Amino acid sequence: MRARAALAAAVAAVLAAAALPAVGAATAATPAPRLSVPGYRATFAFVDRATVARSRPGRGGRVVGRLTLRTGDGTDELVGVLAQRRVAGQAWLRVQLPIRPTGATGWILRSAVGELRSVPTWLRISRRRLRATLVRNGRIVFTAPIGIGAPGRPTPSGTFYVRDRLVPRDPSGLYGPVAFGTSAHSDVLTDWPGGGYIGIHGTDEPQLIPGRVSHGCVRMRNADILRLDQLMPVGTAVTIS
Template sequence: MTSWTALLGTTRRRLVAAGTVVVLALAVLLAVLLPGDEPVTRPTADPTPTTASASPAVPDAPPETPAATFPTTVAAAVVDEVDVFAGPDAGAAPVQSLDAGDQLSGQLTFVVDSQQGDWLQVQLPTRPNGSTGWVRAADMSLTSHDYSIEVRLAEHRMLVRQADAVLLDTPVGVGAADAPTPGGTYYLKELLQPPDPDGGYGPYAYGLSGFSTVFTSYSGGEGVIGIHGTDAPETVGTDVSDGCIRVTNEVVRQMVEDIGLPLGTRVTITA
């Protein structure tokens, strides 16, 4: 069986220094990437996704930077299982528990919305999209950064920023009409390295905290959306994928190896 390597850092230099790699089964791969042979499951209710229009030319000048608050605070779990609570109440029972072993990377990462004493309100990498909950600060290691990603579906365009500076402005492939990329605000939750850098997913794939609104399962996974490379660069700039954001291999290498986008980078997807 083909396997993937999960990268628990950002740049290649940091990965080598940390020496952290995990071998992953392709049967539970980051889902909603490219069409596969495995069956997929659609929800019983009709989804209400945002569809993308035909691709216009990408403008030469970058747009104005949308309002954002920096730095972004990122919480990486230092325990294998994280209890999630409805509020900052030590006497309450958790509403759910998240297991790091269920993530392809073996790491649970969250974006922090607020802190109250010993508690953190965080964005959750769970269904439904946009879920939040409270976790114990003692279970987390906190870092911060000022990176963000904006994806404009109708324009087939992605901008990577550091604070107000545009570092990357590039065309992207997005979901096809029957499997659209869901709009919303997510974050990069993991970084994966496919075994074949020239294969369908390119040399790197970021897993996002969001999920397809069409597929409830995909190739043994949960329908996670992602940003990844491709062996078909001519499809970048079109409605082509099963929900993921497709970039050229050169671009995804730039994101990982040159920019070094950290986990917890916010990803805003708009129509």
């Protein structure tokens, strides 16, 4: 009952926040409605052409990042979409960016991405409780113990999204049978291969779960990651607290 009450409070807070105007530089443009409400709707889009992200909507905004068509894993790049706004006749999107600093956001032209897609899922990672919980349409549909970053290599906190899904060559190996990439980066492993992205994956050491045992990634027992794979699509919102 406590968990359900906490979830209801969290969802209510998110819904209340969704009614607020989007954070950003002052502009005379149309207000930007929120497109993502974790636990009910997470909006994302695949990148159709290489583009820059700016600090505010409009071509006068400072460049804060760049997007290409493919991830370092060779999958199609996508971004979490938070809001949209029109400026000088052009449509802009406020998006979550898979760049450093981890959790960065920026504004891109709407024409740089494809169809806006929505999923009803939200993955919550609790570092204190060492537990992952998947919420779909406001209801908990999955929960499992996890391994997180060891002392000195912590799993970062923040709001992210599931960036891609991978099937490792060896299902009994280090990453288990399924791995999800997120938009989060390690705060300390800045020279890690592939850019230090935080993944959610299986393991060949299930006896270490739950625990603080990884380089920052979230580990699950293989049976649990396979269950999660049936429930969690790419684009899912991820909150690590």
